[in-house]
Amino acid sequence: MTKKILVIEDDMDMCNELNEALSAWNYQVQLAFDGLTGKKIIEKNKYDIIILDLKIPKYDGYHILDFISKKNIKSKVIVITARMEIHYEDIIKQNQEKEKNDLLKKAHSIFIKPFKLMDLINKIRTS
Amino acid sequence: MKQSEKKLKNESYQKQINKLKETENKLEANHKKLRNQINGKNKEIKQKNNLLKRIFSNTHILIAYLDKYFNFIQVNKTYANYNKEIIDYYVGKNYFKLFPDKEYEKIFKQVVKTGKPYIVFGEKFNYGKNVKKTDCTYWDWSLHPVKDRNKAVDGVILTLLDVTKRVKAQKELEEIKEQLIQSKRLSDLGLLAAAVAHELRNPLSVIRAALYNIERKKGNAPIHTQLHTIEKKIMEGDQIISNLLTYAKIKLPEFKRTDILTLLDESVELAKLIFQSETIQINKLISDDFKKFIKIDPFQMKKVLNNILLNSFQSIKKRKGIITIHAKTVNNVMKLTIVDNGTGIKKTDLSKVFEPFFTRKSRGTGLGLSICIEIIKLHNGNISIDSKLSKGTTISIELPYRE
Numbered sequence: 001m002t003k004k005i006l007v008i009e010d011d012m013d014m015c016n017e018l019n020e021a022l023s024a025w026n027y028q029v030q031l032a033f034d035g036l037t038g039k040k041i042i043e044k045n046k047y048d049i050i051i052l053d054l055k056i057p058k059y060d061g062y063h064i065l066d067f068i069s070k071k072n073i074k075s076k077v078i079v080i081t082a083r084m085e086i087h088y089e090d091i092i093k094q095n096q097e098k099e100k101n102d103l104l105k106k107a108h109s110i111f112i113k114p115f116k117l118m119d120l121i122n123k124i125r126t127s
Numbered sequence: 128m129k130q131s132e133k134k135l136k137n138e139s140y141q142k143q144i145n146k147l148k149e150t151e152n153k154l155e156a157n158h159k160k161l162r163n164q165i166n167g168k169n170k171e172i173k174q175k176n177n178l179l180k181r182i183f184s185n186t187h188i189l190i191a192y193l194d195k196y197f198n199f200i201q202v203n204k205t206y207a208n209y210n211k212e213i214i215d216y217y218v219g220k221n222y223f224k225l226f227p228d229k230e231y232e233k234i235f236k237q238v239v240k241t242g243k244p245y246i247v248f249g250e251k252f253n254y255g256k257n258v259k260k261t262d263c264t265y266w267d268w269s270l271h272p273v274k275d276r277n278k279a280v281d282g283v284i285l286t287l288l289d290v291t292k293r294v295k296a297q298k299e300l301e302e303i304k305e306q307l308i309q310s311k312r313l314s315d316l317g318l319l320a321a322a323v324a325h326e327l328r329n330p331l332s333v334i335r336a337a338l339y340n341i342e343r344k345k346g347n348a349p350i351h352t353q354l355h356t357i358e359k360k361i362m363e364g365d366q367i368i369s370n371l372l373t374y375a376k377i378k379l380p381e382f383k384r385t386d387i388l389t390l391l392d393e394s395v396e397l398a399k400l401i402f403q404s405e406t407i408q409i410n411k412l413i414s415d416d417f418k419k420f421i422k423i424d425p426f427q428m429k430k431v432l433n434n435i436l437l438n439s440f441q442s443i444k445k446r447k448g449i450i451t452i453h454a455k456t457v458n459n460v461m462k463l464t465i466v467d468n469g470t471g472i473k474k475t476d477l478s479k480v481f482e483p484f485f486t487r488k489s490r491g492t493g494l495g496l497s498i499c500i501e502i503i504k505l506h507n508g509n510i511s512i513d514s515k516l517s518k519g520t521t522i523s524i525e526l527p528y529r530e
Contacts, residue, residue, distance in 0.1 A: 011329060014333045017340055019335060020340050021339055024343060035283060082326070082329045113331070114335040
């Protein structure tokens, strides 16, 4: 069965590249360019995979992660981010980041930009 | 005269004498009372006088009382001591014979003429004989008119307060402030480096993804879309890097005679290339008397125009965008206004947009407008912003033409 994938990413170019690559692998791809749209789409449809950028307008990726977990949505979330603080800065800003870290733990996996697209696709294939 | 009559008369005399004596006593008492009162008042006056004298002589302010021809009537001890003279040395002498100075004479005469006081703070004042030209002193000083009963100016009070130390401390403080700003810029640089690493990852990730698609399609499928994306994203990355470098080492401009309209066209082309927006309409309103050649640092000014136009392009989302560029010359000042009908800026954010690292964009270093203001300042120009949320933003630049 074809996997359904939702991409929530504000960089349209990134969306286009992901769309083209994933479509070539015969996945059904839906795009959302901001958190609000992403949320609405998630509420309406079921997806096997949600590819989620963290720094997106309207609602950020953490909010979406929280939303998915609270609504008990079964999609696997793959976070893609250019944020370095996932690795070390959260130690500095412990209080603030602890909450975010807990949210990130709910993600199926995390890819740090610029990641290799083949790695992401392999992850989707095995998920 | 009978004995008894005599006696009576004597008694009446006696009575009168007694009365007189009584009156005399009363007078004496009154007299004494008055004398006491006078003495008291005198004492009071003396005390008040002493008080005034003490105030006059025990202040660190130099005070001189001059008549309307600027002859010294009285000076205080502080005034006399400043030049190591005694008070009497001054009394009766003319101020400008002692300290000739055409400029101050003019000011003094003005005060007598107008009856209005003259007050300045922390100014250089060539006071006294021991002023060396190399060792300048700063003074809070004032000249107040003294008026007679008919309200005509009768004399003047000159007060002087040596504030050299204060002024010098202020100057030192300003230097330290300057150094602080400098060092803040250096510490900003540290943050800057972090921002670069972070921000470059976004366009780089797109390039990498595009490369995957090229790789996948190699052979037959047309690959120009991906190639274009790569070029675009490389330029976006380049824009970020160059913003960082510019901010890190904004230096004094190297002025060159430059055609600003050509610069503007180049910036518009760059913005069009990056944002691929065929729908954004660019209007140029150039006034007839606009002088397009101006002495500026072309590289720095290009940076300014790039940042402003890129902001405008970015702020225009789906709907039909219009960017209008006004250019005119007013009183030897070049005025450029760039108006867009983009998303605009919140009123509360408007004051922060020129601060480094301030941004509401999900991507961006928040340096664009900080660079603009720094560069425009170095050109002795002005930049201001006006914006209404969901209506659009207007950026106004004023640049003086130089010889």
